[in-house]
Amino acid sequence: MSSAVAAFLLAFPALFSIVNPAGGAFIFNEVTSDLTRAERIRLAGKVAFFSLLVMLASLWGGAYIMNFFGISLGALRIAGGAVVALRAWDLLSAPERQEARKQEQAGSSGRAIEDIAFFPLTLPFTTGPGTISVAVALGANRPTSGDRLLAFFIGMTGAALAIALCIWVAYRSADRVAALIGASARRTIARLTAFLLLCIGTQIMINGLVDVVATMFQAQPVPG
Template sequence: MVSNIIHALFLTYAALFPIVNPLGGALIFLNVTNNCSQQMRHRLAWRVAVGGFLVLACSLFSGSYILGFFGISLPAVRIAGGLVIAAMGWKMLNSSDSPVEASPASVKSDEGALDLAFYPLTMPLTFGPGAIATAITIGSQQPDLLTDFDRAAVHDVAVIIGLLAICATVYLAYRYADELKRVLGKNGTSVLVRLSAFIVLCIGIQIIWFGIADLVQSLSH
């Protein structure tokens, strides 16, 4: 049972980490909140982490049911989410000066900054359609509570811990984003953001590919 918990926990964390990309997102977060006080950035980081956990948890446990209600298939969500992620990565990668400039408009001051905590800082800047589609995919693979309650309960606990871990990583990365930028320096920051933009683009293409493969497979059946 312990091995099952560890496996589900690391699977959840490993699947979400490259898509959420806390380190690359932290630099964009810092640019957006550049005019805010350090205390406000800490509050925003906390709200992003909490909001992200709620988004991922809802997507994981009820996303497949919501899609079924509207008659939307998971491959369609993957393709749509992949297109959004790929477009965002392409825009960041080809921005004239720095990929950070492709982020949402900077917050002017502490006043009204909390209004931006969910949109755009949580969605789609940190927990975008790719992370939501991934959470839905993980949720669709969980055991049935009615037929295998013990295994399903263990799996759900492990997945929740995995979600908490990825959100805690986001909180720490965003809270200490200024220290990260100071350590990397101007050139290191530019390289990391460019690399993050390329990874986001690749993740978007990969999600699209998985969606197309699933659609083709469903047609063959």
């Protein structure tokens, strides 16, 4: 049991800091402002469920999947960071286009929920390349023995479930929190969050480039 608790305490802070459900809730509120409360709650549940699947797949199969397709962690960070940065820039610099898009979706909100639940709300906004990288790194450190492996599995899975619960609570309550703080403060926080997301995407790309450059230098033969 102590090993499971230790695994949980290792994974939960690491995943929570990179997922940041509270910050993501403001973007969720902006993107879904044209939906009814019932639709928001349903969408929050879908995003939480998809985020759980992404975290579990990354924890337990991420390294194997990347190796199978020949994808390096650096390539994942560069591509994923670019997607995060571009989507954040779209939110930050083109609010008019975002509002027009919301109005276009208003007549077919049921289809819009299915369209945006996984992309972009789950991937890359909620559990993007940063979360995947952290989860892959956590899963790669799994023990090899049976009892310790089971405890590690329980602790890591519990952490992913707890993060998914935090996402669900934060996202389903996003509109009420936004209503309490007011429209002006909500827009300011949403823009600030989008800017921070842009910085996160840029940092993820930088980390990927550093990984690629380091790998290239390591691959060069040492002159005799």
